[in-house]
Amino acid sequence: MKKILLIIGFVCLQSLSAQNIMDFDLKNVELQGMQPVKINREMKSAGITGMPFVTDSPDVISKIADAGIASKIAKVYGFIYNNPKDDLHDRGVYIYQFKTKKDLNNYLAKNFEQPNYRVLVKDLFYIRIWSDYSYQIKGRETSDDHLNKLEKYYTGLGAEKILLKPDKSIITVVQ
Numbered sequence: 149m150k151k152i153l154l155i156i157g158f159v160c161l162q163s164l165s166a167q168n169i170m171d172f173d174l175k176n177v178e179l180q181g182m183q184p185v186k187i188n189r190e191m192k193s194a195g196i197t198g199m200p201f202v203t204d205s206p207d208v209i210s211k212i213a214d215a216g217i218a219s220k221i222a223k224v225y226g227f228i229y230n231n232p233k234d235d236l237h238d239r240g241v242y243i244y245q246f247k248t249k250k251d252l253n254n255y256l257a258k259n260f261e262q263p264n265y266r267v268l269v270k271d272l273f274y275i276r277i278w279s280d281y282s283y284q285i286k287g288r289e290t291s292d293d294h295l296n297k298l299e300k301y302y303t304g305l306g307a308e309k310i311l312l313k314p315d316k317s318i319i320t321v322v323q
Contacts, residue, residue, distance in 0.1 A: 200227035239279035
């Protein structure tokens with residue numbers, strides 16, 4: 149009986165200490181030259197009051213996510229970084245927790261592969277990491293460096309990278 153109670157206690161402790169994808173703020177991920185974005189007026193009007201942010205408010209979700217999927221999302225997590233000296237370069241993560249696997253799969257089917265972001269999935273979570281950091285300065289991190297760090301972080305939490313269909317609208321043929 150004691151062994152059964154110990155096993156049950158261990159399993160309960162493991163489940164309590166297991167990190168949920170929505171419960172962290174990326175403190176262990178450093179993106180060179182980047183800081184959490186300052187909340188501006190536009191973000192405040194959308195209902196984002198801090199960085200990182202998590203919301204399950206349908207009103208806030210409808211302002212963040214595309215209109216066609218907002219009602220299918222239970223929760224949104226976001227953490228956006230920028231270079232305080234250059235507003236043109238940002239990166240971060242958006243996570244949508246879908247209500248059903250079918251809704252998640254339908255959303256994935258509508259997305260295209262892009263060079264500046266990657267998509268990962270775990271359970272009902274759609275994880276999109278992106279980096280618009282175009283500097284190629286020796287000794288400085290690149291967009292790919294940032295994407296690799298973020299991808300490693302999420303795969304460490306059990307997420308899997310998803311390859312989306314190619315976006316044929318941006319492919320040009322040179323003759």
